[in-house]
Amino acid sequence: MIAHRVKTPLKVVSVGISYARYSTTNYNAILHNSVESISQILEKSDRSSYILAQYIPEPARNTFLAIRAFNLEIGKINEGGKNRQSRASMASRQMTQTLGVSTADLKFKFWSDLLLRVFTKDPNNSQDLGEPIAILLRDGLRNGMNIDLSYLQKFLQTRRSFIKSGASFTNTNEICSYGEGTYSQLNYLTQQVLLSPSISPSSIQLLQASSTLQSLIADIAAHIGQATGVASMITGLRYYASTRNQVPLPIDIMNNHDLSQEDVLRLFQGHITDSTEEQNLKSKLNSVVYDTAIVANDHILTANKKLNDFKTEVKQVISTRSNDQKFQNFAKKWKGNVPDALFTPLMVGIPTSLYLKKLEKHDFDVLNTSVQQPEWRLAWTSFKDYYFRKI
Numbered sequence: 001m002i003a004h005r006v007k008t009p010l011k012v013v014s015v016g017i018s019y020a021r022y023s024t025t026n027y028n029a030i031l032h033n034s035v036e037s038i039s040q041i042l043e044k045s046d047r048s049s050y051i052l053a054q055y056i057p058e059p060a061r062n063t064f065l066a067i068r069a070f071n072l073e074i075g076k077i078n079e080g081g082k083n084r085q086s087r088a089s090m091a092s093r094q095m096t097q098t099l100g101v102s103t104a105d106l107k108f109k110f111w112s113d114l115l116l117r118v119f120t121k122d123p124n125n126s127q128d129l130g131e132p133i134a135i136l137l138r139d140g141l142r143n144g145m146n147i148d149l150s151y152l153q154k155f156l157q158t159r160r161s162f163i164k165s166g167a168s169f170t171n172t173n174e175i176c177s178y179g180e181g182t183y184s185q186l187n188y189l190t191q192q193v194l195l196s197p198s199i200s201p202s203s204i205q206l207l208q209a210s211s212t213l214q215s216l217i218a219d220i221a222a223h224i225g226q227a228t229g230v231a232s233m234i235t236g237l238r239y240y241a242s243t244r245n246q247v248p249l250p251i252d253i254m255n256n257h258d259l260s261q262e263d264v265l266r267l268f269q270g271h272i273t274d275s276t277e278e279q280n281l282k283s284k285l286n287s288v289v290y291d292t293a294i295v296a297n298d299h300i301l302t303a304n305k306k307l308n309d310f311k312t313e314v315k316q317v318i319s320t321r322s323n324d325q326k327f328q329n330f331a332k333k334w335k336g337n338v339p340d341a342l343f344t345p346l347m348v349g350i351p352t353s354l355y356l357k358k359l360e361k362h363d364f365d366v367l368n369t370s371v372q373q374p375e376w377r378l379a380w381t382s383f384k385d386y387y388f389r390k391i
Helices: 025-045 047-055 058-075 087-099 103-120 132-142 149-164 172-181 183-194 201-208 211-235 237-243 251-256 261-268 275-320 325-332 340-361 378-388
Strands: none
Touching (some): 025 047, 025 058, 025 132, 047 340, 047 378, 058 132, 058 183, 103 132, 103 149, 149 172, 149 183, 172 183, 172 211, 172 275, 201 211, 201 340, 211 237, 211 275, 211 340, 237 261, 251 261, 261 275, 275 325, 275 340, 340 378
């Protein structure tokens, strides 16, 4: 089940932003502190991104860190507080009633305005930004990275709609659309960054030689994003149900298994005392999670299939340019016929693939403590998948 995606041609040339280098001791200190701050945040709260950053070519690594930290920070925005009775929630509701805006509205506006400053203000002045993520994004622009504001804006819009909807989805298509509007956007952006002229000119030449390759690499990023979106609703179920009174599972699948949102909330909030009823609800929930996870897994399988198609197409491109010795020399360095600059952005799909395998191993029981444990296999699996070029 694949959500509709409006295809945007993959850019394989510089967007024309060329900022003069400006280096002072003060700026270097600001940049260093920003990198350290974001690295520490990711290492603590998004270890997957922290590990995968090590595979990103160094000129683009700081921008990648900023993109992943942006995802983390925006994900923290909610309507105020962990439950409707908290002071933050009540304050947010009062603000909405009196001013017509909520605390979430203000936070989204802050980030929207900050991004505009990153792209419109003096690129040589990062002191006025004050936010590590913004500082690293602007530094990327200053160093010729292809960073498209529209992907970040789309991400903000989709997250805002998600909060407004109360984290509710009618079906898996809607969750896939959410994944397309959030994770896929960050995937496209990361691809653009790695296609900056200073990173890998040979990757740009490769894509320019085949529109099929451009379409495939964009499609792979889309499928990974949608798989991540679906999986994120499963991984976040405990948080949404126990602290937000929300159930981000597809309503149609829940209806198919005779499981209500109220049942899920009671289950996660510990309001069920009858053991027979508890086991019955757990069984139904496992079935719902299974049907939902299948959709995510289908997207991962499709991404890998298209990656294999990509490799086959690359072989054909290489054969048609047999007289181009420089191109042939580049091609010899591509593991599995996929340049690093094109593969490393796709590695964000590996944590999702690992999580889906863990779910399957534990019979899709999201309440199982083993499913909730941090993924310790990522370091080894990412290295293996990087070498063999698979997701």
